[in-house]
Every structure is written in structure tokens, then in C-alpha cells.
Amino acid sequence: MKSTILTFTSSLLISLAAASPGHNPHFKFQQRCSRLAQTFHPDANTQVLVSQFVPAGTNFTNPDNHPTCQTKPYTITLADMCRLRLKVKTSSTSELEMEAWMPLDWKKKRYLVLGNGGLGGCIAYPDMGFTTWLGFATIAHNNGHLGDTGEPFLNNPGVVEDFAYRAIKTATKTGKKAVKHFYNSSLKKSYYMGCSSGGRQGLKAAQDFPEEFDGIIAGAPANHLNNLMSVSGHYYKINGNPGDASYLSQAQWIAMRDMTLSQCDALDGVVDGVIEEPRGCNPRFEALMCAAGQTWASHGCLTATQVGTARKFFEPFYGTDGNLLMPRFDPGADVSSDVYGGQPPRYGTQWWKYAIFNDPNWDFHTQFNLQMVMDVQALDPFGASTWKDLTKLKQSGHKLLTYHGLQDGVINSENSYRYYEYVSRSMALTSTELDSFYRFFPIPGASHCHSGTGNWYIGATSQVGRVLGATNIPTEEGVLMSMVKWVEQGIAPERIVGRNINAQTGVQSSIKEHCKWPKKNVYLGGDPNAKESWGCQ
Ligand SMILES: *[C@@H]1O[C@H](CO)[C@@H](O)[C@H](O)[C@H]1NC(C)=O
Numbered sequence: 001m002k003s004t005i006l007t008f009t010s011s012l013l014i015s016l017a018a019a020s021p022g023h024n025p026h027f028k029f030q031q032r033c034s035r036l037a038q039t040f041h042p043d044a045n046t047q048v049l050v051s052q053f054v055p056a057g058t059n060f061t062n063p064d065n066h067p068t069c070q071t072k073p074y075t076i077t078l079a080d081m082c083r084l085r086l087k088v089k090t091s092s093t094s095e096l097e098m099e100a101w102m103p104l105d106w107k108k109k110r111y112l113v114l115g116n117g118g119l120g121g122c123i124a125y126p127d128m129g130f131t132t133w134l135g136f137a138t139i140a141h142n143n144g145h146l147g148d149t150g151e152p153f154l155n156n157p158g159v160v161e162d163f164a165y166r167a168i169k170t171a172t173k174t175g176k177k178a179v180k181h182f183y184n185s186s187l188k189k190s191y192y193m194g195c196s197s198g199g200r201q202g203l204k205a206a207q208d209f210p211e212e213f214d215g216i217i218a219g220a221p222a223n224h225l226n227n228l229m230s231v232s233g234h235y236y237k238i239n240g241n242p243g244d245a246s247y248l249s250q251a252q253w254i255a256m257r258d259m260t261l262s263q264c265d266a267l268d269g270v271v272d273g274v275i276e277e278p279r280g281c282n283p284r285f286e287a288l289m290c291a292a293g294q295t296w297a298s299h300g301c302l303t304a305t306q307v308g309t310a311r312k313f314f315e316p317f318y319g320t321d322g323n324l325l326m327p328r329f330d331p332g333a334d335v336s337s338d339v340y341g342g343q344p345p346r347y348g349t350q351w352w353k354y355a356i357f358n359d360p361n362w363d364f365h366t367q368f369n370l371q372m373v374m375d376v377q378a379l380d381p382f383g384a385s386t387w388k389d390l391t392k393l394k395q396s397g398h399k400l401l402t403y404h405g406l407q408d409g410v411i412n413s414e415n416s417y418r419y420y421e422y423v424s425r426s427m428a429l430t431s432t433e434l435d436s437f438y439r440f441f442p443i444p445g446a447s448h449c450h451s452g453t454g455n456w457y458i459g460a461t462s463q464v465g466r467v468l469g470a471t472n473i474p475t476e477e478g479v480l481m482s483m484v485k486w487v488e489q490g491i492a493p494e495r496i497v498g499r500n501i502n503a504q505t506g507v508q509s510s511i512k513e514h515c516k517w518p519k520k521n522v523y524l525g526g527d528p529n530a531k532e533s534w535g536c537q
């Protein structure tokens with residue numbers, strides 16, 4: 001991996017040496033960019049790997065496309081920019097790699113750091129392309145190791161520490177130095193945006209180093225990380241493997257979701273494939289149970305044992321002390337056998353093997369149990385669980401916006417409600433008081449970070465780089481520019497515009513405004529595809 005990057009680097013530097021002032025209006029920008037390897041030496045820990053001018057429209061082939069990374073293998077850049085890749089030592093045994101994409105047009109002097117996903121390791125190049133086009137000098141990093149895998153954690157607590165908090169903190173500080181150096185100017189405002197693991201990183205910053213960001217956007221955050229890993233093992237044990245009496249195939253989970261919709265979709269007044277408030281839905285799972293003589297093949301129904309499996313996914317998970325470890329999934333969530341069946345959960349197993357027990361032979365089937373779950377919760381390496389209140393954020397005067405899809409079948413949205421209410425109680429602040437620095441938007445009809453049957457597109461991480469033609473969608477209404485408006489003009493978001501978009505074709509079917517918790521999306525009557533037909537109550 002590393003030698004590939006270095007080869008790539010030297011060939012680029014050679015090709016850049018050919019840039020000439022001739023007909024090129026941006027010669028100075030290009031020259032300053034290609035010289036960063038000589039001029040940018042912020043400290044002994046930081047090394048320039050690449051500095052290159054990249055014109056808009058370049059087919060940028062991801063240099064570190066580790067096989068475990070699910071990002072698109074290439075990104076068409078949207079803005080003329082300077083691309084800087086750095087390696088930064090974080091301890092004697094750990095390092096991170098990061099990219100700074102610095103647009104030619106940087107009039108607003110905004111700085112943005114993007115987050116990671118899963119156990120990543122992977123840089124969100126498509127998102128960087130989009131936010132650079134929006135004018136943000138954008139930073140993304142590999143979170144202390146390459147690839148969406150936990151293997152580098154093995155016997156290296158430095159890599160775990162990077163993952164828990166240090167990589168994002170270090171990349172943010174180093175990125176600020178790089179941007180200031182390159183533009184020879186201070187930056188005006190600093191932002192963060194991430195989803196899933198990236199949402200957890202955003203909450204980590206909000207809890208522990210809010211001074212780094214004027215505005216933080218944290219989507220579907222993977223906080224209470226240890227218990228999230230544990231509940232995935234709990235679900236796998238319930239669902240099991242193909243052939244087990246307990247097991248539901250992917251098609252059977254979809255049938256269960258459709259049955260839930262048939263019972264709850266109309267509760268909000270509109271039958272549209274979206275349950276606006278899954279918390280108000282308590283389906284009777286037994287409605288899908290076979291009568292005598294019926295089978296899945298003949299009638300599309302489930303056995304009593306399988307109905308028991310489905311029911312347990314929508315019940316909370318408790319510890320040996322009776323305390324809640326993880327809330328239930330939202331009824332109607334897109335639970336998947338690809339995630340919770342057939343084999344022990346990939347992220348959880350890697351977390352336990354490599355970060356917790358330092359034992360590559362650790363075996364899920366013999367060693368996963370509730371006492372282990374309790375022990376891991378107590379161990380919580382480097383505070384990875386990210387479950388503290390927001391006292392520091394409030395003191396800093398900076399802002400946090402969180403959102404969570406209410407069809408999320410990977411991280412249940414109840415975890416975000418639970419965090420919000422925990423912060424409220426812990427700081428003894430009402431929702432009106434929290435509004436001055438912390439706002440939470442549940443997004444009905446949205447799955448994990450991107451896609452969904454409803455108005456899931458909100459201009460967020462892992463959406464903008466994925467949706468064809470995202471640049472044609474008004475950018476000011478998305479979560480990122482809503483945060484900018486809050487920070488720079490003091491206009492706080494009351495609602496977030498969501499669009500129903502087909503990511504492949506770019507075709508849009510409707511627009512809806514999502515409400516700020518504790519208000520809920522309510523149908524007022526009229527054309528359900530018109531946003532005027534919905535309100536917040
Ligand atoms: C960009 O390059 C990759 C790799 O060479 C190629 O597969 C892809 O089709 C290219 N994309 C476009 C839009 O040209």
C-alpha cells in the first residue's frame with residue numbers, strides 16, 4: 001500500500017514541474033500548491049506525501065482505495081483546487097494519513113473536516129469533491145489506519161487511541177495549519193460533518209474539543225460504541241444462520257417490514273411507505289405467522305419461532321444489572337440478514353479481537369456472552385463510547401446539529417433520542433434551552449446515512465458524493481449550509497428540507513421539511529407530496 005502511494009507521488013511531482021505561466025491565469029496558485037512539499041513543515045511529525053494542482057473535471061482515482069473501503073473507486077472533481085496529502089505521526093507506534101482539498105475559490109474562508117465510517121480507515125473522496133465545490137477547504141483523514149478493518153488495532157493501543165478520538169483531533173489541527181499556510185490567511189469558520197462512525201467523531205469533538213469547530217454536524221452517530229458492537233452480536237445470536245429455525249432470510253425481513261407498514265403506515269394519515277413516528281408504532285408481529293398447513297413458500301408467512309426472532313429485534317437489550325444497553329430498532333427499520341445473519345458481526349468481531357482482547361483467535365461462538373458485554377462496556381478503550389454531556393460545547397458557544405434516519409437498520413435512531421434526553425437531564429436544560437447550541441432532527445423515511453423510502457436526502461455526508469446531480473439541488477437548504485447559516489448569521493434551523501431522490505437516476509419525487517425534536521412531522525392535509533401539506537407539532 002505505502003509503496004504504491006509513494007510511486008504515485010513522485011510521478012505527480014514530475015508532471016507538475018512542467019506547469020508554466022504561459023496562458024495560465026492560476027499559475028501562482030498552482031505554483032504555491034506544487035511547492036508545498038518544500039514550504040510546509042509545521043512540525044517534525046508531519047510529512048508531505050503529495051501536493052498537486054487538480055483542475056475541475058479531473059477523474060481522480062482514489063490512491064488509497066483499500067479493498068475494504070466501500071467508497072466509489074474514483075471521483076470527478078468539481079472545483080479547481082490544490083490537493084495536499086500528509087502523513088502525521090500520532091505516537092511512536094501510530095500515524096494517520098490525511099488529505100486537504102483547497103479550492104481556488106476560497107472567498108468565504110471556510111474550513112471543513114469530514115468523518116469516517118465503520119472501523120474506517122477510508123477517505124470520503126466523493127464528499128470532498130462536493131464540499132470543495134461548495135468552497136470549503138476540506139480535510140479528510142484515514143482515522144489512523146488504512147481500510148475499513150480493525151486488524152491494525154492488534155497489540156497497538158496507539159491505533160485504537162487514534163480511532164477513539166486522536167486522529168480527528170490531530171487531523172483537524174494539522175489541517176488548519178496547512179490551510180493557513182497555503183492561503184497565507186487565517187480561516188474564518190471551522191465546521192465538521194460526519195455520519196455513523198463519523199457521527200460519533202462529531203459527538204466526540206462536541207464533548208471533548210468543541211473549540212476546534214464553530215459548527216458540528218453529527219449524523220446517525222455510532223456512540224455508545226461498545227454497546228452498539230455488542231447488540232450486533234446479540235442480534236446475530238437471535239437471527240442465527242441460514243437453516244436455523246430462528247433464521248429470517250433477507251426476503252423474510254422485508255416481508256416483516258411490509259407487514260409492519262401495513263399496520264402502521266396509515267397512523268400518520270398518509271400511506272406512503274413511511275412511518276413518520278415509528279415510536280408510536282407497536283406492530284403485532286404474529287400477524288405474519290403461518291396457519292396450520294401454510295409455509296413461507298406457499299403463503300409468504302413465518303413460523304412461530306421466526307416471529308419470535310423478529311419480535312426480539314424490536315425489544316431493548318438489557319445488561320446483567322438491568323440497565324439498558326441499547327434501545328430497540330424502529331418498527332419498519334430496514335433490518336438486514338446481511339448485517340445480522342449468517343456469520344458473527346464483522347465490525348463487532350474485529351473490535352473484540354483486535355481492540356479489546358488482542359487475540360486474533362478470539363472466538364465469537366464460545367466467548368460472546370452478556371458478562372463479556374458488561375466487561376467491554378466497563379473497559380471502554382480511550383473513551384470510544386463517546387457518551388458524555390455537552391457542558392464544554394455550551395461553554396464554547398459553538399453549535400451541534402444531529403440527525404438520524406427513522407428507518408436506520410444499522411444504528412437504531414432511539415440511540416440518538418436517548419442521547420438527546422441524557423444531555424437534557426444531565427445538564428438540566430429544557431429542549432428550548434438546548435436549542436441555543438444543540439438541535440436534533442429525526443428524519444422519517446431515511447435509512448442509515450443515505451437512501452430510504454422517504455425524504456432522506458438532506459445534503460449530508462455520504463449523500464452528496466453519491467447522488468447523481470447533487471450539484472443541481474439547492475445547496476443552501478441542506479444540513480451543511482443550514483449549519484453555516486446558524487454559525488455565520490445566527491439563523492438557527494427550525495426545519496431541515498428532505499428530498500426523495502433516486503440516487504442512481506437523480507429523479508426527485510417530493511420535498512418535505514423535517515421537524516426539530518421534540519416536534520414531529522405532522523400531515524395537515526392536501527397533496528402528501530407537497531411540503532405545504534406537512535407541519536411540525
Ligand atoms: C474514471 O476512471 C476510472 C478508472 O480508470 C474509470 O473506471 C471510470 O470509468 C472513469 N470515469 C469517468 C466518468 O470517466
Ligand SMILES: *[C@@H]1O[C@H](CO)[C@@H](O)[C@H](O)[C@H]1NC(C)=O
Binds near residue numbers: 184
Ligand atoms: C502573506 O501575507 C502577508 C500579509 O498579508 C504578506 O506580507 C506576505 O508577503 C505573504 N506571504 C506570502 C508567502 O505570500
